[in-house]
Amino acid sequence: MGHAGQLIELAQLFVKTFNHITATVLVMKLPGDTISTNYTDSFTDHTRIKFIHFPPMDLDLFQDCPTVGFTADAVINCHKPIIRELVASRLTRLGPSEPDGPDPVPKLGALVVDMFCTPMIDVAKEFNLPTYVFFSSNAAFLGIMFYFQTLQDELGQDIHELSHSSTELLVPSYANPVSPSIVPIVLSDRDQWSKRFIRYTRKYREAKGIIVNTFLELEHHALHSFDDNTPPVYTVGPLIKPEKPKPKDEVLDWLKGQPKSSVLLLCFGSRGWFGVDQVREIAVALERSGCRFIWSLRRPSPEEHKGFPGDYTDYSEVLPDGFLERTDGKGKVVGWVPQAEVLDDVATGGFVSHCGWNSILESLWYGVPVATWPIYAEQQLDAFQMVKDLGLAVEISLDYNQMNKSQKLVPAETIEKGIREVMDCDSVVRAKVKEMSAKSRMAREEGGSSYMSLRRLVDNIM
Numbered sequence: 471m472g473h474a475g476q477l478i479e480l481a482q483l484f485v486k487t488f489n490h491i492t493a494t495v496l497v498m499k500l501p502g503d504t505i506s507t508n509y510t511d512s513f514t515d516h517t518r519i520k521f522i523h524f525p526p527m528d529l530d531l532f533q534d535c536p537t538v539g540f541t542a543d544a545v546i547n548c549h550k551p552i553i554r555e556l557v558a559s560r561l562t563r564l565g566p567s568e569p570d571g572p573d574p575v576p577k578l579g580a581l582v583v584d585m586f587c588t589p590m591i592d593v594a595k596e597f598n599l600p601t602y603v604f605f606s607s608n609a610a611f612l613g614i615m616f617y618f619q620t621l622q623d624e625l626g627q628d629i630h631e632l633s634h635s636s637t638e639l640l641v642p643s644y645a646n647p648v649s650p651s652i653v654p655i656v657l658s659d660r661d662q663w664s665k666r667f668i669r670y671t672r673k674y675r676e677a678k679g680i681i682v683n684t685f686l687e688l689e690h691h692a693l694h695s696f697d698d699n700t701p702p703v704y705t706v707g708p709l710i711k712p713e714k715p716k717p718k719d720e721v722l723d724w725l726k727g728q729p730k731s732s733v734l735l736l737c738f739g740s741r742g743w744f745g746v747d748q749v750r751e752i753a754v755a756l757e758r759s760g761c762r763f764i765w766s767l768r769r770p771s772p773e774e775h776k777g778f779p780g781d782y783t784d785y786s787e788v789l790p791d792g793f794l795e796r797t798d799g800k801g802k803v804v805g806w807v808p809q810a811e812v813l814d815d816v817a818t819g820g821f822v823s824h825c826g827w828n829s830i831l832e833s834l835w836y837g838v839p840v841a842t843w844p845i846y847a848e849q850q851l852d853a854f855q856m857v858k859d860l861g862l863a864v865e866i867s868l869d870y871n872q873m874n875k876s877q878k879l880v881p882a883e884t885i886e887k888g889i890r891e892v893m894d895c896d897s898v899v900r901a902k903v904k905e906m907s908a909k910s911r912m913a914r915e916e917g918g919s920s921y922m923s924l925r926r927l928v929d930n931i932m
């Protein structure tokens with residue numbers, strides 16, 4: 471969801487800002503994903519956005535993929551022929567409509583591909599169609615991908631060794647030296663890097679431009695670290711789900727009766743889950759802090775790192791005895807939570823987050839400070855950037871990584887300390903977050919940095 475939501479929001483931005491643009495969003499489905507169809511369709515009712523949903527693929531085809539990332543790669547590659555056919559039809563069916571015929575299909579001006587859909591760059595090339603990569607994480611992470619690829623391809627360095635050494639790394643896109651302990655597995659593991667991430671990065675260099683969901687005022691340092699060998703980078707963020715009338719929801723109703731800035735949200739993205747021992751540490755910390763809370767607690771998929779987490783039917787299976795009774799009225803334990811709507815409520819005062827980039831941007835947009843708890847993907851680096859480089863978050867952990875077999879539990883004391891810090895009404899971090907919130911909104915307004923960058927992008931496409 472971290473990718474799909476943003477891409478649809480980008481499509482909306484194109485069509486709402488420019489009357490002459492239409493967008494077709496192609497949605498591939500990962501096996502086991504039960505959320506995306508409803509979610510993507512609820513995103514927009516704009517007539518100049520069309521969706522094409524490809525049917526889900528048979529899970530058996532991907533049995534040998536070790537992680538969801540490899541599965542995604544395999545799924546994407548399987549879609550190459552169908553995308554080729556679609557692009558070909560959109561280029562040849564151009565022209566004025568017959569008096570009684572169907573409306574003409576608009577001319578394809580460009581293909582925008584998700585950061586993992588780089589095989590489609592080759593498809594576009596066959597038709598001389600310009601391709602732009604949509605990078606749904608931040609500019610600093612894009613920077614470290616380019617940096618590592620240059621080190622390997624041009625200077626012959628072994629990235630696996632480098633990210634397992636004891637020497638801090640001077641990565642141009644981060645203001646502070648990066649400890650190898652927070653280099654995510656996707657970059658430091660030999661298989662993940664060489665079989666997936668370096669391939670993506672090499673292909674990014676072939677794109678006509680890279681569209682990043684960020685804004686200049688937030689990532690000034692990273693955005694100025696790119697060299698001339700990088701395609702032009704367009705900042706169009708923050709892309710946030712448009713504010714609609716709030717849905718009828720038990721959690722949102724409960725939130726309405728709570729005092730201002732008193733509730734802590736704990737939510738760990740579309741794939742976040744914890745084992746029972748870690749869940750108990752969180753529960754102990756919450757009780758000790760005495761804080762009001764909404765906790766999105768999800769159960770691991772039976773295949774852990776391969777699948778998507780689901781909902782518990784009975785939370786007392788994993789929570790300490792009596793926890794739900796003792797916190798009744800003070801907190802809510804739920805499954806999938808309307809995160810953006812919760813962050814938008816004045817009662818929400820802090821957010822324990824896995825630091826997925828959408829969650830970070832949403833927290834800034836709504837001015838709610840984050841306590842960092844990365845879990846997977848590039849999230850350790852996002853947490854590092856927020857805490858160390860930008861001073862916009864407090865730390866619960868920077869180096870937690872669920873894929874690491876020797877990962878230790880984060881103890882209740884550390885979690886409680888993070889909760890108290892993030893809920894502090896007078897903290898410097900909170901004041902800085904409020905300031906960045908205003909800047910994030912200005913960036914998107916007419917004349918703002920992201921608005922101007924979008925205009926440059928469309929001029930370039932046209």
Ligand SMILES: O=c1ccn([C@@H]2O[C@H](COP(=O)(O)OP(=O)(O)O[C@H]3O[C@H](CO)[C@@H](O)[C@H](O)[C@H]3O)[C@@H](O)[C@H]2O)c(=O)[nH]1
Pocket residue numbers: 471472473475606607737738739740741766805806807808809810825826827828829830832846847848849
């Ligand atoms: O209970 C939930 C959980 C999530 N969300 C929403 O789902 C999105 C989740 O996005 P994100 O915070 O980026 O997390 P992931 O889904 O984990 O995103 C993936 O994609 C991001 C963008 O590339 C990366 O930064 C992450 O590390 C990667 O895991 C956000 O809009 C949330 O508001 C909800 O509304 N309710």
